[in-house]
Amino acid sequence: MKNYEEINIQLLQKDFFIYGSYTQLLNMVYKGETIEISDSEWKVLLNEWHYFILRRKGTERAFTGKYYQNKEKGIYLCSGCGLPLFDSSKKYESFSGWPSFFEPLKHPDDQALRIREEMDISYGMIRVEILCARCGGHLGHVFTDGPPPTHLRYCVNSASLYFVNE
């Protein structure tokens, strides 16, 4: 575990950051609210590495992130705003070197999707970028080579996630 992957303590203490026990986070309902934080504020709140990934759409090198091998049971929050995004039961080994999930987290009472998708044509490829619906933080990309039942692969930067153990 390297220091640059650690979340800023002051971010965790911010009012907008969703935090709680595993059960609280799992039972959280997303009503579709968004938060608006200026780029200069993000620069202060996030450490340099998280800022680069989340706000500058960076990509960590494969097999270097904190969570690609994580097999613990728990919940993955957005490392920018704390919105619960993925549950360990939907994580699988894709051998891509990034944490991979076949389905995002969804509470039956959710009023909006927690992950927003956008077309990404950078680097001469056509890909679908995934972003946190609440804070707009860059998460990674979604591909259609995942396992059943969804056949989707949500390929996410470890730095875009914050893991809360069950």
Ligand SMILES: [Zn+2]
């Ligand atoms: Zn977020």
